[in-house]
Amino acid sequence: MTISEITQAILNGTQTAEEITRYYLAQIAQKNPQINAFVEVFEADALAQAKAIDAKKARGEKLGVLAGVPVGIKDNILYKGHKATCCSKMLANYTAAYNATVVEKLLAADAVIIGRTNMDEFAMGSSNQTSVCGVVHNPVDTTRVPGGSSGGSAAAVAAGMVPAALGTDTGGSVRQPAGFCGIVGIKPGYGRISRYGVIAFASSADQVGVLAGNVADAATVMEVISGKDTHDSTSIESPVPHYTQEFTADLKGVKVGMPKGFLDGLNPTIKAQVEKAAQQLKAQGAELVEVDVPLAKYSAPCYYIITSAEASSNLGRYDGIRYGYAAPNAQGLADYYEKSRAPFGLEVKKRIIIGTYALTSERYEECFLKAMKVRELIRDDFKKAFSKVDVILTPTSPTTAFKIGQKDDNPLSLYLADLYTCQGNIGGLAGISVPFGKDENDLPIGVQFYGPILQEEKILNAAYHLEKAK
Amino acid sequence: MITKKDVELAGKLAKMSVSTEEADIYEGQLRALFGWVKDLAAVNTDEVKLTNVTLAAHTRKDQAITDLEAAAKLRAMFAQEMDGQAKVKKVL
Numbered sequence: 001m002t003i004s005e006i007t008q009a010i011l012n013g014t015q016t017a018e019e020i021t022r023y024y025l026a027q028i029a030q031k032n033p034q035i036n037a038f039v040e041v042f043e044a045d046a047l048a049q050a051k052a053i054d055a056k057k058a059r060g061e062k063l064g065v066l067a068g069v070p071v072g073i074k075d076n077i078l079y080k081g082h083k084a085t086c087c088s089k090m091l092a093n094y095t096a097a098y099n100a101t102v103v104e105k106l107l108a109a110d111a112v113i114i115g116r117t118n119m120d121e122f123a124m125g126s127s128n129q130t131s132v133c134g135v136v137h138n139p140v141d142t143t144r145v146p147g148g149s150s151g152g153s154a155a156a157v158a159a160g161m162v163p164a165a166l167g168t169d170t171g172g173s174v175r176q177p178a179g180f181c182g183i184v185g186i187k188p189g190y191g192r193i194s195r196y197g198v199i200a201f202a203s204s205a206d207q208v209g210v211l212a213g214n215v216a217d218a219a220t221v222m223e224v225i226s227g228k229d230t231h232d233s234t235s236i237e238s239p240v241p242h243y244t245q246e247f248t249a250d251l252k253g254v255k256v257g258m259p260k261g262f263l264d265g266l267n268p269t270i271k272a273q274v275e276k277a278a279q280q281l282k283a284q285g286a287e288l289v290e291v292d293v294p295l296a297k298y299s300a301p302c303y304y305i306i307t308s309a310e311a312s313s314n315l316g317r318y319d320g321i322r323y324g325y326a327a328p329n330a331q332g333l334a335d336y337y338e339k340s341r342a343p344f345g346l347e348v349k350k351r352i353i354i355g356t357y358a359l360t361s362e363r364y365e366e367c368f369l370k371a372m373k374v375r376e377l378i379r380d381d382f383k384k385a386f387s388k389v390d391v392i393l394t395p396t397s398p399t400t401a402f403k404i405g406q407k408d409d410n411p412l413s414l415y416l417a418d419l420y421t422c423q424g425n426i427g428g429l430a431g432i433s434v435p436f437g438k439d440e441n442d443l444p445i446g447v448q449f450y451g452p453i454l455q456e457e458k459i460l461n462a463a464y465h466l467e468k469a470k
Numbered sequence: 471m472i473t474k475k476d477v478e479l480a481g482k483l484a485k486m487s488v489s490t491e492e493a494d495i496y497e498g499q500l501r502a503l504f505g506w507v508k509d510l511a512a513v514n515t516d517e518v519k520l521t522n523v524t525l526a527a528h529t530r531k532d533q534a535i536t537d538l539e540a541a542a543k544l545r546a547m548f549a550q551e552m553d554g555q556a557k558v559k560k561v562l
Binding site for chain 1: 472476477479480481483484485486487488492495496499500502503504506507509510511513515518519520521
């Protein structure tokens with residue numbers, strides 16, 4: 001069911017929130033053993049919430065816009081009284097002491113939080129293979145990865161276990177799994193959604209995003225969770241549009257940027273789908289305009305240096321004193337730190353080492369400072385491009401979903417999975433992946449729209465029209 | 471060229487123990503990654519100035535304490551103050 005179908009059914013009285021919740025709990029019970037999208041289901045709490053919504057309706061009170069809609073939350077988003085582990089041994093016993101702002105907003109809109117979803121450990125990964133809770137299987141083909149790091153959220157939506165889920169996106173972690181699983185995933189521009197109560201990975205790039213079955217559902221959830229939050233100084237004071245009311249009849253007057261060189265060397269099937277998408281947009285009135293973002297090709301190395309450096313700082317808090325596992329029987333302070341930080345997995349340790357190395361006095365200028373400066377230039381490139389166009393069209397990923405274990409030996413090839421998505425985090429842009437066609441193995445292909453900060457309505461509208469064309 | 475010694479040093483700086491097996495794995499992977507990072511040298515960044523905040527849309531404003539009662543409650547929770555700083559118990 002779509003979000004509007006659920007809320008209408010509850011408003012009309014054809015179904016109760018409890019019935020809806022029980023339906024999705026049954027879907028999870030049936031499908032999760034094979035997919036492993038949820039690491040915990042909050043059955044009792046979800047049913048209690050649903051009953052409270054039904055009682056509210058019975059009293060004649062106004063219901064929120066997500067009344068009775070079950071939503072999954074990624075395991076790095078705090079929900080008071082519930083575990084939030086980042087799918088890491090480091091936080092295996094951590095229970096949230098407060099609600100993330102996005103959770104507060106979901107609850108205020110009468111959504112039902114149904115469980116926490118699997119993810120790459122500390123959101124570091126593009127395939128959901130670094131989770132200590134086990135690999136997530138792509139519902140389209142269970143021998144393949146769902147993408148990552150929000151692979152659990154994407155798989156849960158794609159398998160029909162929830163109509164929508166929250167993820168986080170630091171380098172493509174919402175859009176890439178959305179593309180791999182054939183659903184919609186949106187990452188807003190930096191500052192549109194509060195990150196208060198979201199466990200930090202790389203603070204200059206992290207954003208909460210939405211995964212949903214269609215563009216209108218993604219827009220509805222975006223509308224609920226966006227906006228300034230005094231608890232997060234990076235959130236921006238700006239009115240939140242009614243995104244679903246911003247959908248236009250056609251794309252007349254909309255300029256779609258086609259970045260020069262972005263499709264060179266790309267998998268021919270994916271390239272053909274992006275070109276086809278461009279023609280569909282043109283058929284609906286859009287004007288295709290070639291734009292130049294020459295330095296965007298440096299986004300991936302910048303991304304890996306900057307985010308790893310930030311991670312090495314953010315994850316310093318897991319020292320057994322402030323947060324995380326506390327080692328027993330340590331011999332002195334240095335030993336205590338080392339033993340308490342031992343539960344980090346291989347990928348997390350590697351990123352901390354990359355970041356620490358890039359920040360050493362010997363490497364700081366040539367690595368970290370250089371990457372930060374190139375980032376400024378990349379951002380300028382996008383700013384110039386958006387002075388000419390409304391949105392930019394790109395592939396979401398250079399490949400479709402790959403086999404579980406296929407890229408284990410070559411981490412650089414895994415890092416390249418973020419090639420088209422990490423540009424958005426480096427530039428602070430809004431980005432959305434929308435499914436458009438399939439490859440020769442019947443696997444979904446995602447295409448992506450970028451838009452300027454605080455103009456999410458533009459990418460939602462373009463994605464909405466492409467979805468209709470499909 | 472990144473060596474195993476660099477990996478071990480970075481691990482030490484990050485207060486993590488890195489086993490020999492891990493150092494072997496990381497050495498090759500980091501060498502490949504930092505080789506890729508060297509591509510950035512081709513970009514002329516001589517005139518680039520870093521901005522403090524990620525985007526110009528963010529504004530700065532002074533944060534004034536408005537809830538004096540809450541501030542007083544917080545301060546009262548500390549056993550002792552010294553030179554305007556709260557004194558807390560030694561942990562280790």
